[in-house]
Amino acid sequence: MIKGVVFDLDNTLVDSVETIRQAADATLRSKGFRGVDLETLVSVMGLTIFDLFRRAEPAIEEERMKELFLDYKENYMRFIGSTKLLPKARETLEALSAKNLKMAVVTTKSRYNAVKVLESFDLAHYFGAVVGFEDTDNHKPSPDPIIKAASALGLDLGAIAVVGDTDADVAAGKAAGAVTIAVTTGVTPIHKILEKRPDYVIGNIIEVERIINDLNSRQD
Structure with missing residues (x-):
């Protein structure tokens, strides 16, 4: 039952595809990394934001992930209207x-x-x-x-x-x-x-x- x-x-x-992409893109670009395109996002859909960051920019040091995550949470709210x-x-x-x-x-x-x-x-x-x-x-x-x-x-x-x-x-x-x-x-x-x-x-x-x-x- x-x-x-x-x-x-x-x-x-x-x-929420566009909200996630916009928030991740803004987060990475604000730190001088490459942005996130739709193809990259689709490749890790269902996994974590850390997986997206690693796929978009493999050179990111692990110790920066927490900082990026906090920025992403804020950016997500900026773009929530796209959801x-x-x-x-x-x-x-x-x-x-x-x-x-x-x-x-x-x-x-x-x-x-x-x-x-x-x-x-x-x-x-x-x-x-x-x-x-x-x-x-x-x-x-x-x-x-x-x-x-x-x-x-x-x-x-x-x-x-x-x-x-x-x-x-x-x-x-x-x-x-x-x-x-x-x-x-x-x-x-x-x-x-x-x-x-x-x-x-x-x-x-x-x-x-x-x-x-x-x-x-x-x-x-």
């Missing part, structure tokens, strides 16, 4: 909430920025937990953030579904023992997602409700 849903945030609930709510995201959350399903967000962005994004679209009240970059030592594709979210919701891992748009989301969910639902609203190539063998692949997040209804009906 599925009792909870753990959502990725970027490109699962919101379209858009994805179609049917609100309707999906409302439908799942009406069924008394517990929900959490697991993201590789900072918890502060994640909450600000959710608040900007009046979505924060749907979630019993938000697990951000700073909340676990290991990040997606590690299962650790999923495990932490399930614990925060008070649910067993077998009672949750993980919804995300990247191969890292699917890998994390499967490693945690959850049902995995890949949604193709992001920029990750579909072949990378399919390599991780998600339980379900959908084109729009609204289909999550149908899948959970089907799964739970089998338990009745």
Whole structure:
């Protein structure tokens, strides 16, 4: 029986590609490094901002990463207006909430920025937990953030579904023992997602409700 849903945030609930690119680009350029283009961002989508910095500028010293991260958090808020709510995201959350399903967000962005994004679209009240970059030592594709979210919701891992748009989301969910639902609203190539063998692949997040209804009906 599925009792909870753990959502990725970027490109699962919101379209934040340009916000991330602009914030990372501004951060690196302000320190004299090369900027970030879309191709570079797509190559590490679903991983951490540190992975993006390393991919964009391999010469960055590790000791500068914390400074860059703090600057990035500030720059993200400068460009947050570029983020858009994805179609049917609100309707999906409302439908799942009406069924008394517990929900959490697991993201590789900072918890502060994640909450600000959710608040900007009046979505924060749907979630019993938000697990951000700073909340676990290991990040997606590690299962650790999923495990932490399930614990925060008070649910067993077998009672949750993980919804995300990247191969890292699917890998994390499967490693945690959850049902995995890949949604193709992001920029990750579909072949990378399919390599991780998600339980379900959908084109729009609204289909999550149908899948959970089907799964739970089998338990009745």
